[in-house]
Amino acid sequence: MDRQIALRVFREAAERDSFAEAGRRLGLSPAAVSKNIAxxxxxxxxxLFQRTTRSKTLTEEGRIYLEHVVRGLDALAEADEALGLARTDPGGVLRVSAPMTVTMTWLSTRIPDFLRRYPDLRLxxxxxxxxxxxxxxxFDLAIRGSDQLEDSSLVARRLADMPHVLCAAPAYLQARGAPTSPAALKAHECVRFSLSGHADAWTFSKGARTEQVTVRSRYSVSSSLAVCDALRAGFGLSLVPRPYVERDLRAGRLQAVLEDWRSVTTTLYAVYPSRRHLAPKVRVFLDFLAETFDATMI
Incomplete structure (x- = not known):
């Protein structure tokens, strides 16, 4: 017996007071209806039914059972409908993890417009x-920055590349002098972003030449925003993603050094668990991220 088919047959027969009508509604023969009920x-x-040659009426047990069957089948239909809507219309709660500085630099002012587009979505x-x-x-999705994305079962979508720049406040450089080579950084105060993949060693290259400097710092902090605050306050140099400090460089609050040397580039990715059956809420947020970084990256 297929339990769900039998329940639907029972409901139709009970509500229409006819095995024959139930069969016509469900595309079943009278014999199939009788078999499912039996x-x-x-x-x-x-x-469930009192049967005579002329009529079939619900028993007391049948009436009690029908009340529960109707509620159960209706709940299943509502669940199927809700899932169908979730597969087509962006809605529900979207849980996203993102770095503070990335969000404050590119996303926070644009998220209200994104949410206005999708009134059934909660972020x-x-x-x-x-x-x-x-x-x-x-989490449904995370934004991650990496010099080299690790092997993972997660799906990664590239958003942007962020070249790094070594910089400091003009007041610091005036007081301590600007380094003329990567090796000269050993004599300087360096601010260390502790969560970076290159927190302990900064690598610079010029042509075929590469130099790596071990970072010794009195100030190590797990926020890029705090690193930038320290630089503006004149407390040392740091190697930071250029987009984080571009406005400061243009305004003269910070000054780039060793510009004839190249350093690391961090790539931003959106990562999520699976490409299969991608929920609309995730898909539209991925599109939003792609649009935002395409429009704002320097």
Whole structure:
């Protein structure tokens, strides 16, 4: 017995007071209707219909059972409809993890417009520079910056490349002098972003020449915003993604040094658990991220 078919047969027969009409509605023969009802009664150990040659009426047990069957089948239909809408219309709660500085630099002023586009969508955006476990912590998507993305079962979509720049406040450079080579950084105060993949060693290259400098710092901090604040305050040099300090460089609040040397480039990715059955809420947010970074990257 197919339990769900039997329940639908029972409901149709009871509500229409006719086995024949139930069969026509469901595309079943009278014999198939009778068989489903009989098997359901055998499964329940109770008679659902009183049968005579002229009529078939619900028993007391049948009336009680019908109330529960109607509620159950209606709930299943509503669940199917809700999932169908979720597969086509962006809605529900979208949980996203993103670095603080990335969000404040590019996204925070644009998110209200994104949410206006999708009134049924709720965004739970967690700003955290640490690398979250998407599956274990229940995130739909995360934005990550990496010099080299690690092997993972996650799907990664590239958003932007961020070249780094070594910079400091003019007051600091006036007091301590500008370094003329990477090796000269050993004599300078350096501000260290502790969550960076190159926090302990900064690498510079010029042509075929490469130099790596071990970073010794009195100030190590897990926020890029705090690193930038320290630079503006004249406390040392740091190697930071250029987009984070572009306005400061243009305004003269910070000054780039060793510009004839190239350093690392961090790539921003949107990562999410699976490409299969991608929920509309995730798809539209990925599109929003792509549009935003295409429009704003320098």
């Amino acid at each position: 098997e359901l009664e055998a499964h329940l150990g109770a008679r 739970d955006l967690r700003l955290d520079d640490r690398r979250v476990d998407l599956v274990r912590e229940g």
